[in-house]
Each structure stands twice: as C-alpha cells, then as structure tokens.
Amino acid sequence: MKEFRQMYLALDFKTGEEASRFLDDHNLYEVPVKVGMQLFYKEGPGFIKTLRENGHPIFLDLKLHDIPNTVYHAMFSLASLGVEMVNVHAQGGKEMIRAAKQGLMDGSSGGDVPLLIAVTQLTSTDQHMLQHELLVNRSMDETVAHYADLSKEAGADGVVCSVHEVEKVKHHCGNEFLTVTPGIRLKTNENDDQKRVATPLQARIAGTDSIVIGRSVTKAEQPLINYQQIEKEWYNV
Numbered sequence: 001m002k003e004f005r006q007m008y009l010a011l012d013f014k015t016g017e018e019a020s021r022f023l024d025d026h027n028l029y030e031v032p033v034k035v036g037m038q039l040f041y042k043e044g045p046g047f048i049k050t051l052r053e054n055g056h057p058i059f060l061d062l063k064l065h066d067i068p069n070t071v072y073h074a075m076f077s078l079a080s081l082g083v084e085m086v087n088v089h090a091q092g093g094k095e096m097i098r099a100a101k102q103g104l105m106d107g108s109s110g111g112d113v114p115l116l117i118a119v120t121q122l123t124s125t126d127q128h129m130l131q132h133e134l135l136v137n138r139s140m141d142e143t144v145a146h147y148a149d150l151s152k153e154a155g156a157d158g159v160v161c162s163v164h165e166v167e168k169v170k171h172h173c174g175n176e177f178l179t180v181t182p183g184i185r186l187k188t189n190e191n192d193d194q195k196r197v198a199t200p201l202q203a204r205i206a207g208t209d210s211i212v213i214g215r216s217v218t219k220a221e222q223p224l225i226n227y228q229q230i231e232k233e234w235y236n237v
C-alpha cells in the first residue's frame with residue numbers, strides 16, 4: 001500500500017482559469033487537489049495534465065456509478081491521466097467495483113495504478129434521509145461499514161466516508177484500508193449542504209487517512225489563513 005496522508009483541496013470552480021488563479025493568488029503551489037465533476041466536465045483531461053505539470057497530486061472525483069462494463073471502460077480511459085486516486089459509488093455493487101479496479105489496472109499500461117476509493121454514503125446524507133428517502137433501515141455506521149466491507153472484498157483501496165465512521169470502517173476492514181473524509185469544517189465555518197461534518201482536528205484524532213477540504217478555504221475571506229489553520233490541526237504542526 002502506498003504512503004497516503006493527504007489534504008486535498010477541492011477545486012470546485014467554474015473554469016480551469018479560475019482554479020489556477022485561485023491557486024496562484026494564494027500561493028498554493030503543488031498542494032494536493034481534488035478535481036470533481038464541475039471542473040472536469042468543463043475542462044476535461046487537458047486541465048489534469050496542466051495540474052500535474054504544476055506538481056499537484058490529484059484526486060479525480062467523478063464518482064462513477066454505472067453497469068460494470070461501462071465503468072470498466074471509463075476507468076480504463078481515466079487510468080492513464082496520471083492521477084493518484086479515483087472514485088466510484090459503492091452502491092454500484094461488488095461486480096462494478098471489481099470492474100473499476102480491472103479497468104484501472106488494464107488502462108495504466110505498466111505505470112502507477114490510481115488508488116480506487118468507493119463512496120459509502122455521501123456526507124450530505126443524514127440518518128433521517130437514509131431511512132426515509134433511501135429506505136435503508138440500518139444505522140449510518142452499520143451502512144457505511146457494510147459498504148466498506150463489500151468495497152474491500154471487491155478490491156477497492158479504501159472508502160469515502162465521514163470522520164464519524166472512520167473508527168468503525170478501520171475496525172471492519174483493517175488499518176491499511178484507506179479512509180478519505182470530506183465534510184471538513186473549521187469551528188467557525190457554516191455546514192452548507194454537508195450533514196456529517198467534523199473539524200480537521202477530529203479527523204486526525206479519528207485516524208482518517210486523507211481529508212478533503214473545499215469551501216472552508218475556497219469561499220473564505222482569507223483562504224490562506226484557513227488553509228494553514230486546517231493544515232495545523234490536521235498535521236499537528
């Protein structure tokens with residue numbers, strides 16, 4: 001397993017130009033970044049190449065969720081972009097996750113194979129929504145742990161979950177199985193649309209492997225101050 005402890009900055013911007021300007025304006029050179037649907041659909045693989053050339057480790061967050069054959073071929077295409085991590089929705093099931101892994105291995109033609117992470121339950125979902133909208137009659141903890149188990153069995157390297165389920169996931173799947181946690185907020189931040197939130201300090205104490213930070217930095221009045229505050233709590237420096 002690769003050494004893996006990152007703090008990914010979610011580049012949820014309208015254009016690559018806007019994202020690059022933000023990184024430059026705040027001296028965020030070579031920081032790990034997450035590119036999601038908004039930016040990838042706008043700019044495509046070319047922007048991934050630019051970010052790589054500028055030294056940014058990349059988590060490509062497209063949350064694939066489709067039939068196994070489609071996911072296999074999509075992952076085959078993404079495998080050669082040189083990103084360090086990609087994701088799928090665990091709800092797609094074992095066969096789909098296995099296909100994703102196989103696509104990454106076959107598509108990386110001998111180079112580094114990106115880590116495959118499966119989203120268990122979005123951090124914008126709470127217990128009420130789980131039961132009444134998704135009709136899952138189990139606790140959030142149990143549901144996340146179940147998806148983590150099946151993701152591991154299908155060959156994923158880890159899961160996306162909230163900080164609150166990290167302990168349970170590690171208990172089920174072992175310490176080597178990675179946890180990536182979005183929904184990170186400083187005490188002074190709004191939760192926005194996130195339901196299962198935690199501070200960077202809580203993430204460190206819980207034993208999360210990597211955190212994803214977005215609006216607490218990108219929408220802050222002083223982004224660099226917030227970035228450094230998160231860094232301090234997360235890396236304990």
Ligand SMILES: O=C(O)c1cc(=O)[nH]c(=O)n1[C@@H]1O[C@H](COP(=O)(O)O)[C@@H](O)[C@H]1O
Pocket residue numbers: 010012034036061063087119121122123124160161182183184192194212213214215216
């Ligand atoms: O896979 C993800 O990155 C993800 C999964 C999840 O359950 N929740 C979640 O918020 N994310 C992403 O993490 C980022 C969080 O952004 P903020 O809420 O602005 O910090 C967004 O880019 C989301 O798309």
